[in-house]
């Protein structure tokens with residue numbers, strides 16, 4: 293017989309306790325008994341059962357049931373959704389009805405019918421178990437794979453600790469390391485998970501729409517404002533707001549963001565009414581914000597505000613033990629998606645994947661696997677299906693050009709000058725060609741006197 297959760301039984305009659313305990317033993321994983329309700333609240337703080345069976349009368353000779361109702365309220369105060377089944381004296385239906393009105397799930401009349409008692413308690417415990425399973429679904433169904441590497445295990449334990457708090461989090465890491473995926477995981481692990489996480493790509497937001505997108509607007513406040521519209525901050529109220537590519541936010545707009553984060557309220561464009569917002573903020577960037585602060589490209593006060601907790605996702609090449617488990621997960625996912633039998637990696641493919649530096653990180657690995665699964669004809673993925681780009685250059689952060697600041701600055705100046713010449717001074721085109729924002733370009737031109 294399958295056992296269902298734990299039960300707490302509170303009854304001052306030891307004979308009743310023993311009889312009920314024997315009856316329920318085959319049905320519950322653990323049975324906790326209390327002969328007095330005095331220790332009830334401390335017992336519930338230690339362990340939350342799936343159901344409580346609560347006697348209504350603890351003082352011999354007094355059958356008012358008031359004590360039982362008092363303890364029922366205490367249980368509900370601690371655990372509002374914990375099912376409580378009342379154990380009432382014979383014929384005391386009125387009391388049972390009062391108990392039900394005050395939140396009890398059901399009642400059993402003494403002397404009890406064994407079968408009815410077992411069924412009632414199992415049904416009540418089942419509702420708790422269903423709820424627990426439902427709550428844990430988002431946690432277990434996450435497609436995020438943490439990896440085997442010690443560095444990712446450390447990150448995981450930190451994430452589990454901080455997710456439940458409302459602390460602002462800054463996630464950094466190279467492109468494709470899974471910053472957005474981690475932000476979603478944090479949201480799923482938080483108490484805000486019942487509402488959708490709101491994600492904004494700060495690199496894609498145009499300067500003219502920045503305020504309206506983030507803080508909302510009132511009808512008629514500008515040409516295209518046909519109706520009142522909430523911004524992302526308001527939409528994320530009581531949820532998580534994920535600001536991706538925060539390093540791409542132009543300098544002069546950073547002050548506006550900071551003000552809202554400090555005040556925890558927004559004012560829609562065209563309004564003068566301040567609207568409080570309760571958001572948990574997660575930001576992400578692949579840029580080094582400390583260096584940007586030094587270069588006057590990022591406000592130091594904003595950095596302090598957003599990085600209460602800093603999580604750095606290491607690049608895949610720095611945790612090679614995670615490459616193959618990730619690859620295998622992607623193979624299983626894409627074989628299912630493209631309706632193929634489960635393919636396996638050939639030994640040569642295995643070696644090739646493990647040796648590749650994956651500068652595009654998990655995203656690059658995911659795409660490589662998807663492509664290979666699509667074109668594979670046999671039951672094994674040969675190495676030839678993985679024509680991985682050979683890159684002789686290393687990612688920016690590790691590049692040798694950072695070795696000497698003077699050389700780097702000279703190189704930067706020359707690159708900007710060259711781009712200015714080829715783009716005939718069109719600053720937007722120069723910024724796009726160099727892969728930087730216009731604000732960064734202005735700052736650098738000022739610095740180099742161009």
Ligand SMILES: Nc1ncnc2c1ncn2[C@@H]1O[C@H](COP(=O)(O)OP(=O)(O)OP(=O)(O)O)[C@@H](O)[C@H]1O
Pocket residue numbers: 435436437438465466467468469470471472473474536578654655658
């Ligand atoms: N830990 C992981 N487990 C499984 N898939 C992952 C993991 N991390 C990333 N991915 C996959 O890799 C891809 C890139 O992830 P994501 O967009 O979160 O990276 P990112 O760091 O935010 O990228 P970018 O810097 O380019 O915005 C996504 O398709 C995601 O599903």
